[in-house]
Amino acid sequence: MSSQQDELKETDTEARFEFKKEEKSAFQTEKGLTEETVRVISEDKDEPEWMLERRLRALEQFQEMPMPTDWPAQPDLSEVDVDEIIPYIRPDVDVRAGVDDWTELPDEIKDTFDKLGIPEAEKNALSGVGAQYESEVVYQNMQERWEEKGVIFCNMDEAVQEHEELVREHFMTKCVPPSDNKFAALHGAIWSGGSFVYVPENTTVDMPVQAYFRMNSEGMGQFEHTLIIAEEGSEVHYIEGCSAPKYSAFNLHSGGVEVFVGEDAHVQYSTVQNWSKNTYNLNTKRAIAEKGGRMEWISGSMGSKATMLYPSTILKGRGASDNHITIAFAGEGQDIDTGAKVYHNAPETKSTIESKSISKDGGRTNYRGLVHIADGAENSSTAVECDALMFDNESTSDTMPYMEINESKVDVAHEATVGKIGDEDIFYLQSRGLDDDDAKQMIVSGFIEPITEELPIEYAVELNRLVELEMEGSLG
Amino acid sequence: MATLEINDLHARVAEEDGERILRGVDLTVESGDIHALMGPNGSGKSTLAKVIAGHPAYEVTGGEVLLHLDEEDVADIDAEIDDEDYHWELLELEPNERAALGIFLGFQYPAEIEGVTMTNFLRQALNAKADEREELFEEEEEAEADADDEDDGYDTSPMEGPADDGEIGVAEFQEILSEKMELLDMDEKFMQRYLNAGFSGGEKKQNEVLQAAMLEPAVAVLDEIDSGLDIDRLQDVSKGINALRDEQGTGVLQITHYQRILDYVEPDHVHVMLDGEVVKSGGAELAEKLEDKGYDWVREDAFEAA
Incomplete structure (x- = not known):
């Protein structure tokens, strides 16, 4: 650093x-x-x-x-x-x-x-x-x-x-x-x-x-x-x-x-x-x-x-491309329903979606995404990757990656991982002198690193700091 | 000069009806000595290593794990040192507190932490260790006084954040790191890679030794550090282990199945573990005998003795 x-x-x-x-x-x-x-x-x-x-x-x-x-499993808006x-x-x-x-x-x-x-x-x-x-x-x-x-x-x-x-x-x-x-x-x-x-x-x-x-x-x-x-x-x-x-x-x-x-x-x-x-x-x-x-x-x-x-992109012209990187953090009482939408409406269009979410203390994150590839959008490609990290058994994380593919000459890749923060990983870092909280923070900051490295430095630092505060439960 | 003293240690898997694995381990490792701990699969060697470091998957059901220190070991501490500061019951401490006192565990299967660079990790680990040491040796009244200070507000404006608490600076850190890496014949490119992520088996083991070199522990327990190494890497790793002892006086407890590494890292003591106990101890010649004859004769000896 x-x-x-x-x-x-x-x-x-x-x-x-x-x-x-x-x-x-x-x-x-x-x-x-x-x-x-x-x-x-x-x-x-x-x-x-x-x-x-x-x-x-x-x-x-x-x-x-x-x-x-x-919507399936949508956040409760009755209070609005x-x-x-x-x-x-x-x-x-x-x-x-x-x-x-x-x-x-x-x-x-x-x-x-x-x-x-x-x-x-x-x-x-x-x-x-x-x-x-x-x-x-x-x-x-x-x-x-x-x-x-x-x-x-x-x-x-x-x-x-x-x-x-x-x-x-x-x-x-x-x-x-x-x-x-x-x-x-x-x-x-x-x-x-x-x-x-x-x-x-x-x-x-x-x-x-x-x-x-x-x-x-x-x-x-x-x-x-x-x-x-x-x-x-x-x-x-x-x-x-x-x-x-x-x-x-x-x-x-x-x-x-x-x-x-x-x-x-x-x-x-x-x-x-x-x-x-x-x-x-x-x-x-x-x-x-x-x-x-x-x-x-x-x-x-x-x-x-x-x-x-759900920020969305309409790839209207040939060879247009889209890149989504999202990170969500849900603590107690929070329901963070985010995702991405991409419409491939022209040939040779390309999209990549990378989503990371963290849930803690009963919070819920959901990745809700849609990739639509229109008939005729040939030689288009999309790659979707969603990773969710949960802190405890009370927290939830869902993944709803919808795909509507109406063209056969396309390349579609999708990967999703959902996991609880690893006890062995925490112990490894503890054995090097980090306390429990710092170990978890280090793992989380590593988890979101692909996102923070895309941000200008002030924002990367801010985001990391916010995540730390969320983890300490000290943000209102 | 530090001494790790394990007396009649019993431990089992921490779950209902968890298997009893350690059944009365006695073992003493002094700094500056190299011990080899051998034994067949399932004899409890790795469990012993994890229990020493404080792994939560095991429950200690009896015995003690003590760490004795002397003036040299606490030379870095500013606070006043009492007699009790020289003797620690590790079983009462958190894993990170044990690390701060000078216990290091080299893992057989190190965790891969994505997104955290080696540099970042090592620097945080060093700083965490230094902070924790200060806290461990601080008198209770001092700790309370510190807490009071915090209640009174910040030393500096909150907008400027907390005052610098003497963390290891970037330049100093780089200097220590380069030195250790040179010793281990490691490429500087390592430092920008994510912690163990995508490392080959050999690189991971080399990295464990590097971490031990950086953290300068009193006692390093190295769990099968030699498994999966080709001959070149084995030599690098061995050089590193010898340096731990020679350069910083670390005591090494090396868990291994094979004589091979012992040709490069000559042990002062060799112990054999069977069914959760250390049943035989001797010098380097014991390892050679094990290599030739296997463990059956040890078992027979042990049964006869019992």
């Missing part, structure tokens, strides 16, 4: 996530969801008419769709009552679209993100960073040299105003329409904040672009929308971190992510999520990859009461 890693490891992650700030907001909607709520949000944001219309249509769809209850959620909270910041100078932020917000390490990460190795507090992006900054090349990184609300045509074409139209599922519809009605990333043709953004989403108020919902457009031959790595402090009432996070991977473009989307244990984390994330395009999803799902998250 390098000294930089050591240094990062020393920062107190627990303190960084546990704290909460007094709620101070300029404007918040009433609890619950009505047409009036949606109109108020849209008006507060001064949106064009077409966006309001989209919101209202999504609301209708939300109200028509039943709550999903019939949208009428108890405050869908929109605008923090008390003077500048509507956020500020681009860190020092201009109000102290309590600046302090929150300082504790989460956001400005440090920016100093270290980022092309740009955005930070969302409650429903609005409060800070957004992009290095000038990227701006000069035509790269856009701004908050989603600003994009609606400033890059209207691009947004109108891509926003919840062909990638994630509100009709996709009930929570996508909910998201479409009351989305707020999030990031907009646009990378012009043949432009490589060689440092990651980062956004951080923080829910601070009790009983709120966060519905940020992220739209990434990578034009032909371009390359970008977008990283997202999420957290919320611990409150008694439940929170709802229902984000939407849409990624357009142009011809021969390459997009990597990495996320480390650490929601409080009363957050329902129900997201819809999808990418469409054109000819020769490459999409990579890397996700660490920590925290939350229940997570349902």
Whole structure:
């Protein structure tokens, strides 16, 4: 481990996530969801008419769709009552679209993100960073040299105003329409904040672009929308971190992510999520990859009461490829239902899915995946590997890797392992001087190493630290 | 100078009606000495090794396993040393505490830990051992005082994390490591590989000896370290074992089926185990006799004596 890693490891992650700030907001909607709520949000944001219309249509769809209850072994969502959620909270910041100078932020917000390490990460190795507090992006900054090349990184609300045509074409139209599922519809009605990333043709953004989403108020919902457009031959790595402090009432996070991977473009989307244990984390994330395009999803799902998250990629053009790497950790009372979906809709497309899950103290993880290979997608290949590690006999881990293969000239590989953490492995490490806890931690950090090695160092360290805290049972 | 003293040790498999395996083992190993422990399959040799190290699969039903230390063995300890700090009943301690006091077990089948590099593992092991030693030798009042300190808050800001507690630095660690690896004729590439994962049988055994060299134990129990080695590797491993004794004064209890390794690692003492007991002890010539004649004559001798 390098000294930089050591240094990062020393920062107190627990303190960084546990704290909460007094709620101070300029404007918040009433609890619950009505047409009036949606109109108020849209008006507060001064949106064009077409966006309001989209919101209202999504609301209708939300109200028509039943709550999903019939998935095999799905997490219990009966506690999720949208009428108890405050869908929109605008923090008390003077500048509507956020500020681009860190020092201009109000102290309590600046302090929150300082504790989460956001400005440090920016100093270290980022092309740009955005930070969302409650429903609005409060800070957004992009290095000038990227701006000069035509790269856009701004908050989603600003994009609606400033890059209207691009947004109108891509926003919840062909990638994630509100009709996709009930929570996508909910998201479409009351989305707020999030990031907009646009990378012009043949432009490589060689440092990651980062956004951080923080829910601070009790009983709120966060519905940020992220739209990434990578034009032909371009390359970008977008990283997202999420957290919320611990409150008694439940929170709802229902984000939407849409990624357009142009011809021969390459997009990597990495996320480390650490929601409080009363957050329902129900997201819809999808990418469409054109000819020769490459999409990579890397996700660490920590925290939350229940997570349902299945990033999906549609391999639309010949030779497009997808790589999914996911890790999930479920402790006591948690149900982490994650996976991946890939649609091979063109010949010579390729996907690899690698999923690792850890369950402990009665927690449950489930890998729920779908690989669909369409008729005519010949010479395509997919490899799925799911490994689950359980700490005790009370914890559970399920694997549901669905495959729909409608083409015969394909290469399909699937491997799954489910195991309990090995007593012999623990004893071996103990005999070298590590105590029981450290031995288990070492085994787990090794188990997730294939994931952490894909992440930028700050996130790898953070993820390892979060896993350690989960194992000590000290995260709220 | 440390001494491992095993008196009338009885142990069985830790489950209901678990098989009794050790039936009164007596054995003493002093640092700097090389002991060979021989015996047919199923005589209890590997069980003895695991019980010494504290494997939870076995339950001790009688006897004691003592570790006696002297000033030299505790030279690294800052805390004040009492008489009782020189004598330890290992059976009361956790496996990692036994390791911290200087017991090392070289495994016949070392665990493969994916995703943990050798460097990372060895450094953590060294630091863990140093921390544990401090705790073991710390007076109770001091330990309580430490706990009080923690209650009072951090020495440094929580955002900066805990103060550096004297861990082995990267540079120092690399230096020790290079030295030991050179001794064992191991390639530096080893260090970036995952702990035992995909190692050949020989590499695993070499790695066990390397770990012993890094942790500098008072007594190393090596369980069939010679099995599955080709002649070149056997020589490397033997060189390593001799160095444990010669360079750092480790006492070695070497469990083996074969005379072969004893040609390279000459034992000061040879013991024979049968049916859960040490029934015969002697010098190096005993191993040669066993190689020639097998174990039957030992059994006969033992029965006659009984």
